[in-house]
Every structure is written in structure tokens, then in C-alpha cells.
Amino acid sequence: MFKKIIDNSMAKSPWIYHINTGSCNGCDIELVSVITPRYDAERMGFKLTGTPRHADIVVVSGPVTSQSKERLVRTLAQVPEPRVIVSLGSCPRPCNVFKGSYSVEGPLDKFCEVDVSVAGCTPKPEAIIDGLALAAQILKEKRRQK
Amino acid sequence: MQILLDLFYVLIFPGFLFCAVVGLLLAGIDRKIVARMQKRMGPPIVQPFYDFFKLLGKETIIPHAASRGVFIAAPLLGLVSLVVMALFIPVFGFTAFSGVADLIVILYLLTIPAAAIIVGGAASGSPYAGVGISREMVAIVAYELPLIIVLLTVGKKAALDGGITFSFTEIQAYQAEFGSMLSHWSMIPAAVAMLLVIPSEVGSHPFDVAEAETEICEGPLVEYSGSLLGIYKLNHAIKMFILTALFAALFLGGAGSGILIVDVLLLLLICTVVTILSMSLPHAISARLKVEKMFKFYWTLVTVLAVISLVLVWMGF
Numbered sequence A: 001m002f003k004k005i006i007d008n009s010m011a012k013s014p015w016i017y018h019i020n021t022g023s024c025n026g027c028d029i030e031l032v033s034v035i036t037p038r039y040d041a042e043r044m045g046f047k048l049t050g051t052p053r054h055a056d057i058v059v060v061s062g063p064v065t066s067q068s069k070e071r072l073v074r075t076l077a078q079v080p081e082p083r084v085i086v087s088l089g090s091c092p093r094p095c096n097v098f099k100g101s102y103s104v105e106g107p108l109d110k111f112c113e114v115d116v117s118v119a120g121c122t123p124k125p126e127a128i129i130d131g132l133a134l135a136a137q138i139l140k141e142k143r144r145q146k
Numbered sequence B: 001m002q003i004l005l006d007l008f009y010v011l012i013f014p015g016f017l018f019c020a021v022v023g024l025l026l027a028g029i030d031r032k033i034v035a036r037m038q039k040r041m042g043p044p045i046v047q048p049f050y051d052f053f054k055l056l057g058k059e060t061i062i063p064h065a066a067s068r069g070v071f072i073a074a075p076l077l078g079l080v081s082l083v084v085m086a087l088f089i090p091v092f093g094f095t096a097f098s099g100v101a102d103l104i105v106i107l108y109l110l111t112i113p114a115a116a117i118i119v120g121g122a123a124s125g126s127p128y129a130g131v132g133i134s135r136e137m138v139a140i141v142a143y144e145l146p147l148i149i150v151l152l153t154v155g156k157k158a159a160l161d162g163g164i165t166f167s168f169t170e171i172q173a174y175q176a177e178f179g180s181m182l183s184h185w186s187m188i189p190a191a192v193a194m195l196l197v198i199p200s201e202v203g204s205h206p207f208d209v210a211e212a213e214t215e216i217c218e219g220p221l222v223e224y225s226g227s228l229l230g231i232y233k234l235n236h237a238i239k240m241f242i243l244t245a246l247f248a249a250l251f252l253g254g255a256g257s258g259i260l261i262v263d264v265l266l267l268l269l270i271c272t273v274v275t276i277l278s279m280s281l282p283h284a285i286s287a288r289l290k291v292e293k294m295f296k297f298y299w300t301l302v303t304v305l306a307v308i309s310l311v312l313v314w315m316g317f
């Protein structure tokens, strides 16, 4: 029973940590708009945390640049299991308009496995909330399989 | 038999289980009220329970730079001291262990959870925690002075022989006979000061300089994860209950109705109202204060309020 309570709580209290790996700031602003009173993701328990140690969901935005690559890998290593990685916007996976640049090392899949990918440049807040809710479910599944 | 009763007191009521459930509920009510004040829907009231159980299910990482023993022991130390405090604070006529502790003990025990945060942060070996603990120390120095003056005022008022009493029993007896402290006008400034001390003691929003997550990544808690972090969150919630219950005992005490259940429900009602007044309201209407601003606020306005009460009581009002 205790295990079940923990499993259910996983989906209901996902804390988000946001890493910017060289995004144009559009996606970052849109992610913040998700926790404003209009969209209020906190009603589903989402909360932005300041440190990767507290995170359940890691949101990555931006094509991975050579400057941010090392930081990304080190930050992801600090997140406790179970964790879910969400790629935000069109940048992290196909590299968007930055593809082929000398300073872009993406896509993100090279460095970690991506669980949820929210497409769009920028994605709408509704789409972000949808992706995060899906991520919360995956978090619960991951916990269950352990 | 006595042993069983003591165990019941420590583990269930008014000890660990009761504190934890009520504390987490109060934290949930606080979050909901703040959300409603900001025109949001807000998380469900049981959200802190979800957070706590989720943290129990996460991996607990102990960093290389941390000193392992202290890192693990610090949150537990805070939890134990909070539960001990719950045993000493009277619920109107009822106290689990009466006659063995008074206000001075409570004053000492109150600093232990804050000290636990400092010790845990120092043991984690993170520079953010270093900044956080120095801020936490400033916060302790800031709110401790008005808190002590408030306690002195209550002690002076409750002593019938002209001295000062620190015994909860006498304070409750006084309030049972002459009406609650809040019904004496000379005590009102002290009550307001106490209401302003509660949020910084708990570390709730406008005064959470030590755990400013947007500036210093949650300060002392930066390296904590999993169940250890869960215990810190539980400590935070229990602290909300303890301090509001202390307020109820000091200013709204009395004989109660004599029936324990009714008294407990009354206490919960008072705790909720005090939580909304002293924590949710400042949280919703104010941004986080700077460290110096907070220090100045407590050593001027709040201390002056407490001193006014002390002087009035000393003159016999």
C-alpha cells in the first residue's frame, strides 16, 4: 500500500528544473508563462525548482551548443532517479534553424534519452502543459518499473 | 501502562503523527489560499502530502564533498526537536508532559530546527549553501530578539505575584481566570509582533531569505534530495503547526471546554486562521525582502511593538 501511495504521488507532484542550452529565450519565456495565473500549472502540482537535486522533470530548451554541452551533461548527472527529460521547442531535437552551425553540437539525443518532446517554435503554453502532464505519467511508470 | 501512554503521546497524539498530518494540511491550506489570492486555482490542499511521499520515493544522493554523518543527521535532529516541542505546548487544559518544561525550553528547542538547517547546509559543502547559512544566521538574530521580548511580556502579565513566570501551566491558569491574553488591550502589540515573527521563524515567503530559490537555489537545501529533503519539507510543515499552536497557547489560551476533541478542533481552527493571517497574507502581497531590510524590519518595527507591550504590562495595564 505504501508503495502505491508513493507511485501515485509521483505523478501528482512533479518538480521542474529548466536548463537553457543556448536557446533564443523564446521557449524559456513560454515555459515561465505556464506557471502564471492564466495557465497555472501549479494546480497539477508542478513547481519550478532552483536546483537539479530537487528535480523530477528536466526541461531542456535550445540546440545544444558547444559551450553548454559539458554543463548539460554534468547537470543531468546530478538529477536523482527516477527522472524524465523533456525537450522544449523545435531546437533540441532537429536543431531548428541553427542546424549546421559551427557551434552547435546537438541534437539532444546524443547526450541523453529524451522522454517527451514538445514541438513548436515556440510551443504554445497549452502544448507545454500537455507535454508536462505526459511527462508526469511517464515518471510514475518509471517509478513503478523500478 | 505509563510507558504505553507515553509512547502514544510521543508517536501519535500530540506527537509525531498528529503534528505531521496537521502541519502538512496547514501547508496545503497556505498554498491554496495564496493561489486564490493571486487569482489562481492552486494545488489541492493535500498537495504537501504528495510532495512528501514523492520525495520518499526518490533516490537520495549524498555528494562527495559532504560529510556523510552530519548531512544525514541534521534533518532528523530538526524533526526530533519539533516533535518534542509538540509534547510541551498545551492544548488549552491538556499537555502531554506538563510541569517539566516551560517557555525557556521552548525557546531553546525553537532554535534547533534552524540550527539543523545551518548544520546540514554547512555539511553539504556547496557554496550556495554557504551563502544560505550566513543568511539564516542573520534571520535568527533578527527574529529572536522580538520573540524573547514577547515571551517576557506574556510571562510578566501572567505572573500574579509581581515577578515573571515562564510556566505554561500558570499562563493557562491566568488565561482561564481573566480571559485570554488577546482580550487585554495592552497585549495586542505583542500579539501583532508575534504574528510577524511566525513567518520568518517558519521561513515562509517574504522572509525566506535563507532559502531564496530564485537567487541562491534554495540555499542550505541545495544539495539535499530524496527522503532527506522530504524530512526538511516535513520539518517546515510541522514548524507551521508548532508556532501557530504556540501563538494559540500564549494569546488565546484558557481552560477550554474540558472535552479534548472539542479543544483540539478549536486549536486547529485557531491554527488555520493564524496561518492565513501571518503566513498566507504576507506571502501573497509582498515580494521577498532583502537580508538587510528584513533585519531592519525586525529590529525596529517588530521590536518596538513588543517593547510597547512590555512597558505597558510593567506599568500594570
Ligand code: SF4
Pocket: A023, A024, A025, A026, A027, A061, A062, A063, A088, A089, A090, A091, A096, A120, A121, A122
Ligand atoms: S524552438 Fe524557437 S523559440 Fe524555442 S529556443 Fe528554438 S528558436 Fe527559440
